[in-house]
Amino acid sequence: MTFPEWTKPSVYGAFVGAVSVSILGFTWGGWTTSGVAQKMADNFAAEQVTSAMVPVCLGLSEADAERVEILATLREASSFQRRNAMMETGWATLPGADAPSRDLADACLAELALDGS
Template sequence: MTTPEWLKPGIYGALLGAAFVGIVGFSWGGWMTRGGADEFATAMAEDEVIAALVPVCLEISRTDPNRVAQIAAIREASTSQRRNVVMETGWATMPGSDGPNRDLAQACIEGLELDAS
């Protein structure tokens, strides 16, 4: 089938317009692929779970009989090592889990610094 000469500019324009809309939509329009949306949703859910568990971490720290010594050890540790110290205290280990959570330990540090007396 031959395409009439007068129709070719319209076809080229439609193809270029579709490509332009796709590029602009994914670059600046906020569109994303299913994989990107899944990654975004997973990261957001993990952040919300950590935020919900921070009060549990703080309560565990409040009821720890060695709290004063543990807080002193956290304060003495370098900024890069504080998370490891909190993980060693067991405060970032939630009941029923196998080990401490690094992200929870970091969030708990922020709460402890505000809460520490």
């Protein structure tokens, strides 16, 4: 079976066009693979949960009888040690979780604004 002479350039053109569209789509077009999309969705969900739990963290801090002493300890701690100190207070532990959340500790510290107080 013989193919017409014009089929070879047409096939090459279609192949180069498909590769070009794929490269442009994934680099500039915003296309993603399912794995990348899943990671983006997981990160977004984690950020939203953290944002939603900040009022709980602040509520726990306000209800704590030792609030004044703990806030003084947090103010005295260096900026590198504040997250660990916040995690030790128990205010940054999500309800039902066994361990405190590092992201929630950071968000709660930002809302407490210890440097500006």
